[in-house]
């Protein structure tokens with residue numbers, strides 16, 4: 388990038404909109420899991436769509452690459468520029484100053500927000516208007532809606548409300564040549580050809596920069612029932628979920644699975660957490676049902692279905708939260724698992740999905756194959772079983788050398804991803820591809836699919852300036 392281009396970029400964003408010293412840029416050049424150290428020539432923080440468009444146009448004309456970044460909480464290194472010495476001379480484009488709510492329309496059940504809005508702030512703005520924005524994940528205090536849309540984030544309420552791509556009605560995008568596409572439609576019906584907005588969902592910044600979006604809102608739930616259930620086996624989890632869905636008219640908001648080891652590590656390593664049960668069990672589910680009515684029906688229904696599941700021998704024990712505080716405490720166990728595992732040394736993590744009915748088979752095969760491969764490895768699976776999404780995590784054997792264990796990551800990943808693929812599953816259920824799973828995409832996508840990817844990329848970004856080295 389020559390000095391003239393740099394000066395022009397600085398001029399577009401003004402004095403508050405850029406940084407270029409290594410110290411200032413350092414926190415933005417490493418990913419949240421510390422897998423990648425990146426590099427960039429300059430970090431830009433535009434505060435309007437017009438500024439984004441001017442930056443992209445100038446970069447396109449000068450052949451300068453751009454990596455968009457939201458809250459930088461992504462798990463696949465997608466927001467880290469200049470990894471391994473490739474494209475180090477580019478722009479890191481942070482969207483955090485595009486953080487205005489442009490419109491909220493409670494009667495249309497929509498909110499229009501800029502890409503840099505923090506997810507938790509959007510939830511709060513919706514709640515203030517007595518509406519629910521249901522996307523929910525543990526990073527919600529930091530991640531931004533532009534990042535959520537670009538990774539098609541999942542989270543804990545997918546079962547009821549869908550992935551992020553299901554929550555969007557319209558988008559505004561700056562295309563790789565600097566044109567602005569105003570697709571901010573607030574329509575629930577609009578069958579007028581290709582659904583272009585969906586191309587940008589999960590594209591991880593490789594096709595353009597999302598600058599704003601129209602999101603769907605929902606009625607606020609008036610009543611919730613949260614319960615922690617001990618189960619006989621993973622099959623019982625799937626059966627209980629099916630029972631609850633049928634009985635509640637799809638009132639199940641969340642159905643999370645966790646293995647005993649996850650609970651043990653959370654209780655051991657995170658202060659203030661306790662085991663909800665006196666006896667130890669091997670399999671658990673954290674379940675939440677909700678309703679727009681406040682007539683006590685959800686709690687009664689949950690109790691009656693639990694009763695049936697007890698009689699059928701599926702459920703061994705259950706704790707139904709009697710207060711909001713107890714529900715929060717149960718949720719904290721689930722949310723603490725990733726951090727609790729970090730205290731045990733090396734962890735090899737996966738984010739796979741299979742059809743919900745195949746989860747027990749997946750867990751069985753994956754547990755068997757990995758324990759046969761690494762002596763003493765500790766299997767700690769948890770995840771959004773209601774979506775067929777399991778974070779099949781392996782914790783290093785007690786006393787093993789962390790580096791030796793982590794050196795086997797690729798070998799183990801191949802085993803797990805092959806098993807998921809064999810069950811018609813995915814190697815990345817909700818975290819995306821980014822840099823981390825680029826080779827997996829090459830391995831598991833069909834030739835036809837890869838060709839379509841390449842053609843879409845070439846059509847929108849023929850010079851390859853948008854987030855190079857990621858996804859494709």
Ligand SMILES: Cc1cc2nc3c(=O)[nH]c(=O)nc-3n(C[C@H](O)[C@H](O)[C@H](O)COP(=O)(O)OP(=O)(O)OC[C@H]3O[C@@H](n4cnc5c(N)ncnc54)[C@H](O)[C@@H]3O)c2cc1C
Pocket residue numbers: 419454455456457458459460461462464465466482502523524525526529530531532533534535536537538539540541542543591592593595596597598817818821854857
């Ligand atoms: C504690 C924790 C819990 C998490 N839980 C979940 C979970 O339950 N489910 C889940 O799916 N993920 C989860 N994640 C992963 C992460 O939070 C999500 O992927 C999130 O959607 C990323 O948002 P972000 O704003 O941080 O995006 P970033 O990490 O900044 O970027 C992610 C990708 O999107 C691109 N991008 C960002 N903004 C834009 C934009 N405006 N236009 C175009 N491209 C853009 C980037 O280039 C990058 O490729 C979790 C992460 C953490 C740290």
